[in-house]
Amino acid sequence: MFSRIETIEARKLAGKQISMSLINNQTSSLWGAFMPLRSQIRERIGTALYSLQVYPANYFSNFDPATTFTKWALTEVGSLENLPEGIEPFMLPAGTYAVFIHKGNTSSFPNTLQFIFTNWLPGSGYQLDNRPHFEILGDRYKNNDPDSEEEVWIPIKEL
Template structure:
């Protein structure tokens, strides 16, 4: 698998949040739909063409925030939340193709590639997905998004 190591400085995401057991992951597409309808309410976006899906997980449940990186939290729209993500080292992988195959890409990274790589995942840090202009929701074959896996 192709990857690139990067260090991403501290950043702030503002968006919609879902927390619950892993069995509720099927609610994430609706969370994305809700955010897309409301993303115009965000001010101070760092990149108007990039959205993030940030996941904080533990063995029993997860918290997922769909949103955008902002330069200020002076105005958070009603019903949205903000989270500060500290500086972190990541391995960045690119998922190509349909979103229905995203789980397979994660499985290859976590179960096959990472254990043999010599890198160690930082389980205390969130991982995230970057959806920018390369992401094409209606063109599954030509679509790309980046997966940021935190490492120690």
């Protein structure tokens, strides 16, 4: 499941956001609102989509599934200028990430996260960094299909 450690430069993204919690999951509504507008976004880079979460500080150390966070549906762009109405800019900050491959449908995604946070992270020599978490939904992503694959990017820094 663990794939690699990668340090990236800042990326320009554009899309839609919603405030939600795990208990009040609005992911389907968010993507339903974003996908019809995606083709109107100029200067898209590639076809990959980003499912991105901005968590409040201490979200994971004081975990409560009712705590709200911001969820984004995004695509990478060459410019944040002249975005269509209803599409917002997002600058993904540079940083180091642990990248994992999740294989399977949406219902098995919590198992992937459990492995990352309870098995891999404690023995990795890294700790969570307070930056966005995201998944890249590329060519192998098939919504809710058991053969689907996506990259899970977890922000990290050395202990």
